[in-house]
Amino acid sequence: xxxxxxxxxxxxxxxxxxxxxxxxxxxxxxxxxxxxxxxxxxxxxxxxxxxxxxxxxxxxxxxxxxxxxxxxxxxxxxxxxxxxxxxxxxxxxxxxxxxxxxxxxxxxxxxxxxxxxxxxxxxxxxxxxxxxxxxxxxxxxxxxxxxxxxxxxxxxxxxxxxxxxxxxxxxxxxxxxxxxxxxxxxxxxxxxxxxxxxxxxxxxxxxxxxxxxxxxxxxxxxxxxxxxxxxxxxxxxxxxxxxxxxxxxxxxxxxxxxxxxxxxxxxxxxxxxxxxxxxxxxxxxxxxxxxxxxxxxxxxxxxxxxxxxxxxxxxxxxxxxxxxxxxxxxxxxxxxxxx
Ligand SMILES: Nc1ncnc2c1ncn2[C@@H]1O[C@H](COP(=O)(O)OP(=O)(O)OP(=O)(O)O)[C@@H](O)[C@H]1O
Ligand code: SF4
Ligand SMILES: [Mg+2]
Numbered sequence: 112x113x114x115x116x117x118x119x120x121x122x123x124x125x126x127x128x129x130x131x132x133x134x135x136x137x138x139x140x141x142x143x144x145x146x147x148x149x150x151x152x153x154x155x156x157x158x159x160x161x162x163x164x165x166x167x168x169x170x171x172x173x174x175x176x177x178x179x180x181x182x183x184x185x186x187x188x189x190x191x192x193x194x195x196x197x198x199x200x201x202x203x204x205x206x207x208x209x210x211x212x213x214x215x216x217x218x219x220x221x222x223x224x225x226x227x228x229x230x231x232x233x234x235x236x237x238x239x240x241x242x243x244x245x246x247x248x249x250x251x252x253x254x255x256x257x258x259x260x261x262x263x264x265x266x267x268x269x270x271x272x273x274x275x276x277x278x279x280x281x282x283x284x285x286x287x288x289x290x291x292x293x294x295x296x297x298x299x300x301x302x303x304x305x306x307x308x309x310x311x312x313x314x315x316x317x318x319x320x321x322x323x324x325x326x327x328x329x330x331x332x333x334x335x336x337x338x339x340x341x342x343x344x345x346x347x348x349x350x351x352x353x354x355x356x357x358x359x360x361x362x363x364x365x366x367x368x369x370x371x372x373x374x375x376x377x378x379x380x381x382x383x384x385x386x387x388x389x390x391x392x393x394x395x396x397x398x399x400x401x402x403x404x405x406x407x408x409x410x411x412x413x414x415x416x417x418x419x420x421x422x423x424x425x426x427x428x429x430x431x432x433x434x435x436x437x438x439x440x441x442x443x444x445x446x447x448x449x450x
Contacts, residue, residue, distance in 0.1 A: 116143035123180035151334030206281035223261030271302030342399030349422030
């Protein structure tokens with residue numbers, strides 16, 4: 112069935128046992144990724160973006176972490192898979208790229224050796240064949256002179272080259288899904304653009320992607336769909352165009368209004384969303400965004416479900432009034448515009 116999602120996360124929750132008591136970092140999160148699709152995941156720091164993806168990959172193994180829900184990948188629940196099968200999924204069917212490339216590379220082995228070993232961990236190929244593939248992969252991700260660079264150690268690479276090498280490693284087995292957590296944040300702007308181009312190209316070759324980023328600009332360029340997270344929950348989710356052109360959740364309004372618009376009014380200072388991001392130990396029982404929402408009302412003490420068709424949001428405001436309400440909440444920002 113072409114419409115069957117590749118990844119279907121249902122009611123995912125992650126709780127940490129801490130000295131201060133239990134903390135819920137991800138709370139009833141559901142989302143899906145279709146084959147070949149790019150899902151952009153956005154939200155302020157601490158909204159549970161990384162933790163939820165680590166849970167999807169079963170990388171939260173500490174005994175003080177409790178994960179519940181279902182993570183269906185190609186119809187199999189990853190959370191119920193034996194460790195050995197999960198290891199085979201990780202790296203081969205689902206690959207990951209994290210913010211800091213050094214965490215994915217071991218300093219004491221050459222980059223080429225690490226890519227070759229990654230290939231050999233999942234496929235029955237000779238060392239020589241794996242090494243040849245490593246050179247090809249490094250060249251594919253734009254590392255110049257890959258045949259000699261393959262012998263270099265990670266510290267001999269620049270930050271951008273290291274991230275390329277990590278992407279090469281992630282792609283070594285042609286994964287159906289790539290999960291990238293802030294893959295460009297540590298890089299300078301030019302290199303960021305190159306890495307994004309590279310990711311876009313991979314996508315055109317068929318890999319689906321979950322791309323976590325703080326940068327709405329990046330999402331607007333590359334994502335097919337967008338998941339907006341707040342306080343460990345989904346605030347809004349939908350096709351990129353729908354979310355950018357007709358955002359429905361007051362938190363998404365705030366996120367979009369914090370992005371300077373090309374040709375828009377020049378602001379004396381960049382608007383930010385008023386108030387502090389909610390910390391996982393203090394998420395209200397009702398709407399997580401309520402303490403910062405100018406439009407909160409009595410009903411917001413009850414938790415809104417993520418509702419709608421392909422474009423969904425979790426907010427009690429009447430759908431038909433959202434556009435005018437958004438304009439109302441923006442008045443405060445517009446008065447700051449420079450003349
Ligand atoms: N081991 C842990 N013990 C307790 N709380 C944790 C632990 N790991 C993460 N958290 C909390 O879970 C929440 C979600 O963290 P997460 O790293 O997913 O945020 P994020 O959305 O990725 O933020 P950022 O944009 O800063 O990367 C945070 O408030 C964090 O403090
Ligand atoms: S449910 Fe209420 S508090 Fe939450 S975003 Fe909507 S209006 Fe604001
Ligand atoms: Mg993170």
